[in-house]
Amino acid sequence: MNEPQRLYFRNSLLRLINGFKAIRELKQAHSQIIKSPYLLETDRYFLTTRLLFFCAISEFGSLPYATNIFQHIHNPNLFVYNAMIRAYVSKSSGGHQTNSSLPLILYKQMLFDGIRADSLTFPFVIKECTRMVYDHTGRAIDAHVIKFGFHDNLYIQNALISFYCECRLLAHARKLFDEMSKRDIVSWNAMVGGCLKNGDLDSAWNLFRRMEERNIYTWNSMITGFVNAGLPKEALQFFQEMQMVDGNVVRPDKITIASVLSACASLGAIDHGNWVHGYLKRSGLEFDMVIRTALIDMYGKCGHVERAVEVFKEMLSKDVLAWTAMISVFALHGYAKEALDLLKEMDVQEVKPNHITFVGLLSACAHSGFVKEGRWCFDAMRHDYSVEPQVYHYASMVDILSRAALFEEAEALIRSMPMEPDVFVWGALLGGCQMHGNVELGEKVALRLINLEPFNHAFYINLCDIYAKAGRFDDVKRIRNFMQEKGIQKSSPGCSMIEVDGIVHEFSVRGSQELMMEDIIWVLKCLICEMRMNWHVNDFDS
Structure with missing residues (x-):
């Protein structure tokens, strides 16, 4: 084969590799690369590295096959290492089961082979450290960034900000951010998101106000961050501002809507919730399962059970979260029978309940005084559904028994717990004692709770109430004097x-x-x- 024919053959294989749509085509090309007598060694190396790249990166490829190719390449170059590091990081981030240390092992092997990392290597290596929260390794990579002269690379700096924020090293992230000679919207979003994730809402707000450009990620970060921080009213204000300031440029997406509905649910802001529901219908945004579940939760917490049921019934397919949301709505409003009926429907639809589902069911039984049904739910968790009861399930069951004045059974259940009972378990028992005037047990439980949390005012108040109902006003005075001496008072006004x-x-x-x-x-x-x-x-x- 002459030179033009060799080049034609090589380019034909390259086109096949670049345009493949199935792993079978790549394997055919690989076979030709290995067996063809017409290719030079330089051709084989070039084609093999291209094949490895597409096999590792493409949605039609195969990471195990790419790994096999990589293991047979003598003296892999920077391009090959970068392809494999990127592939392993991308697959890990996408939820695929891979050896989580492989990207960093490959990076170390690359350095050992005397190959210097470049601007394409570091973002992926740093992303792996971020995903695994490897703070010490990530800081060592940061040192390599400076050593190899990439300390002013915008993409690498953005990756490092995200890394430091994920590792809760907010001061390091802010120092890096402040020293950047150039920032883009990704830099600002990474820093704002990092502040929100680490609970520094003031810094996030100040940075947000300084931003000249904002995108949907910026607004979603602020809205979701404030919802998660327990400030739903402020989250709604951000949503309103988003529509007024950037309404013509940035449109709400599914994440925005889900967060806003969560804020409406926390506030009981039904007018806002209805507007969001109407906006969904007008905008053409997809009514996916997440959005519909958020609507169920919002309508339920705003007291509109019928609307929640309507949304639930409109869902063509329901996952366990949707069923659980509807059960929780019924539980919140004392519809225990309806909540239990949904569990039967789940069985028919072959949807397995999870531990949160049973929290809702037990809560429904507690609010309705369904002791027998509560016992059945608690037993069925383990025996019928293979859901191991957690401490919060025990707290719910103790609540059911205590409300029914079944104190001996409640105490026996607490003694049988495989884990240490927490304040919620003892608090449920104390609530029952307070309700039924069980002074002797209530006193013991209250003192145990005070031992666990000596500065929690609620336990002292509950004990005072138990004493007052029993006419033991000297004990009430003694407890109140003790609280005054120790400076124990309600930390914040009721709201x-x-x-x-x-x-x-x-x-x-x-x-x-x-x-x-x-x-x-x-x-x-x-x-x-x-x-x-x-x-x-x-x-x-x-």
Whole structure:
């Protein structure tokens, strides 16, 4: 074969490799590369490395086959190492079962072979350290970045910020961010997201306000971050701002909607929730299982059980989370029979309940006083569904028994627990003692809880209530004096929220047990609006 024919044959194989659609085609090309007498060694090496790259990276490829090719390449170059490192990191991030240490082993082997890493190597190696939260290894990689002269590479710096934030080394991430000569929106999003993940909401808010450009990831980070931090009202404010500021550029996606619905559920903001539901219908966003489950949760927590049931029934297919959400809604509103009926339907549909499903079922039984059904659920968990009871299941079962004044059975259950009972287990028993005036047991349980959490005011208050109901007012005075001496008091005022005309208002108990006058006025305003009277809220401002 002359030179033009050799080049034609080589290029034909290259085109086959570049355009393959099935692993079978790659294997045929590989066979030709190995057996053909017309290729030079340089041709074989070049074609093999290209074949390995596409086999490792492409959706039609095979990582095990790529690994086999890699193991037979003598003196692999930087291109080969980068392809394999990228492939292993990508497959691990995608949830595939791979040896999690292989990317770092390959990086170490590459250095041992005398091959210097480049700007394509580091982002993937750092991503692997981030995924595995290898803080010491990641910091060593950071040192290599500086040593090899890539300390000013934007992509590598962005990867390092994400790494430090994931490892809870926020000060390192912020130092790197502040020293960057150039930043893009990925840099800002990584830093904002890192602050939110590490609970530094003030820094996240300040960075967010400094951003000149924002995308959907930015807004989702802020909305979801504040929801997760227990600030749903602020999360809704971000959502409203998103529509006013960037509404023509950034459109909400499924993550936005799910987070906003979660905020509405926490606040009981049904008007906002209805608007989001309507927006979903108008925008054409996909009503997937996650969104529908969030709608069920939102309607249930806002007290609209019928709407939750409607959404649930509209779902063509339901996973365990959807079933659990509906069971939890029924549990919240005391519909124990309906919750238990859903478990039977799950059996028919062959959907296996999980540990959260049983939390909902046991909670439903507790609220409705279904002792027999509660016992059945607790036993069925392990024996029928292979779900091992956790401490919170025991707490729910103790709650069921204590509410029914079955204190001996509740104590026996606590003694049988395979783990140490926590404050929730003992708290459930204390609640039953308080409800039924069991002074002797209540005193013992309260003292045990005070031992566990000596500065938790709730246990002292519960004990005082038990003493007061028994007419032991000297003991009440003794406990209150002790609390005063130790400085034990309620850490924050009670707080409630109510939605009026689409606006969420907050009122709280300040100072002692008394409502402040402005809070009383707000309650009156809300009640008047609810009664649909024709008075204007502003009339009360004086």
